[in-house]
Amino acid sequence: MNENNPIKSKDPLHGLTLEAIVTALVDYFGWEELGQRIEIRSFVIDPSVASSLKFLRKTPWARTKVESLYLFMLREQAREQRN
Template sequence: MNNTDPLHGITLKRILEELHTKIGWQGLYASVKVNCFHSNPTMNSSLNFLRKTEWARVKVENLYKKLILKID
């Protein structure tokens, strides 16, 4: 079975942790304008929001693909 999804097996938590390490909360907010990255950001509140909000999660996943996986 050939899975072509580059995010297969990568958790949302890992995605957020790696992006936070690379660009910080300010960089995340600059790329994805959501309050959970701007007003007292925490990993848990951001994960909760992203799990409930598909459009924001997709933007974060696309940012991960671009910055971490180097896929456009």
């Protein structure tokens, strides 16, 4: 790898912070739908990005679900752009 031609990761999550992922999901789905899709208290009861991040950083299964939903959202957005 050289400075003029860096190797790009094929992982769509590469370089993204958990905060960026949660924020994008909230912007796309809204808190209510997000709480229906992934049933965790920080999405349903008094939702906030800060409380969600605190929970997700300590709870691997929930973080995995959030990352999976983010990848689903990216596919949906790509599909919408093609139509």
